[in-house]
Amino acid sequence: MIRSAQPTPVGSTPHYLTPVADDAIWDRIRAEAESDSVAEPALAGFLNTVILGHESLADSLSYLLASKLESPTVTALTLRDLLQPVFAENDGIITSVLADLQAIATRDPACRGYSQPLLYFKGFHAIQAHRVSHYYWEQQRFALALFLQSRISEVFAVDIHPGARLGKGLMFDHATSVVIGETAVIEDDFSMLHEVTLGGTGKIGGDRHPKIGRGVMIGAGAKVLGNIKVGEGAKIGSGSVVLHDVPPHTTVAGVPAKPVSYPRSAHPALDMDQSLDDMSVESHRDPAWTS
Known part of the structure; x- marks a missing residue:
């Protein structure tokens, strides 16, 4: 189900950010990344690796979180294999991800685009990583859920119990x-x-x-x-x-x-x-x- 952007009080949305409907967010993120790649050539490789090289928000988000949460003993590749199916195969979770992006875009005057929270806002990162840990907690894969909680806390300084x-x-x-x-x-x-x-x-x-x-x-x-x-x-x-x-x-x-x-x-x-x-x-x- 597509969740359209909701109206917000006057003054809460920056003049340079016009909210879009949920089904347009990924295209908007890609357009922003392409623009930033031209403006900042030094970031072109980063933006291509994290956003432009992926076909969907689920793929991009799982890649980004895996690269941040990896450890010497659990690689980013292993984590991505655990994260990506949760985002890609659960409509309720990806709907929540989109709603969280809308929340930041319409409430935070420092937010200049939908790509910003995806790339740089650790509050957003922590919430989305928690959604995966909670999914595994509900599947009674407690050890994995607690491992993810621990890494989320260490990396983002946000400690949310997977339950x-x-x-x-x-x-x-x-x-x-x-x-x-x-x-x-x-x-x-x-x-x-x-x-x-x-x-x-x-x-x-x-x-x-x-x-x-x-x-x-x-x-x-x-x-x-x-x-x-x-x-x-x-x-x-x-x-x-x-x-x-x-x-x-x-x-x-x-x-x-x-x-x-x-x-x-x-x-x-x-x-x-x-x-x-x-x-x-x-x-x-x-x-x-x-x-």
Whole structure:
């Protein structure tokens, strides 16, 4: 199923990047790579090897991730044989990859093209590599899934347990020092910045990690701990420590985090407004939320 680019708030998309439909993304990536090859001849070989020499996004992405995740004992060729079929043969996974590219293209003002996150954004790389590790975890190939988690953490500084369940349309901006626990769940259209932890408390096993609703945005350095629910459209301020459920469409901040306002958008993840100067509690009258 083709997922068309969704409209975003005014000002969130750079003037030089016009979003395209999912089925046009690979052609757009190739066109950007060809242009960059002409502009920067020193990168022509790199761009040909990673993008222009491949027939599909699945082939390109698996090649790129394998080259980054290889180790002295597990070669890039071996990894590519493990990665490529997961991307190429699972429509749901490649649909999620496309949705993540759309998320970055429409939310990150630093993004100048669809090829940029594919080539250079380690948050995007970590999410896509996790999709493969989660696939193998679900196949009960635990050793392989944990190996991939370890390499993802070492290479990208993003530690996502392979058991964690991630939706689509995700953006991990900068992404360094992100930690996501085994039983965490992240729904669609989610954004967060670096140094965020979705973790547990204590050493009790079982379902012990946060459940994050659709359209949530989490600011840099926030810690969300325990088997708690962050409701749809909530916003968590940078540096906050969240220990209890967050109601839908509520902005929380502080240590411990408490409600401070209500987001002006139904899904703060889409507009990436990290300020806490939202709708005051006094003025909030359950408006008709629009994204």
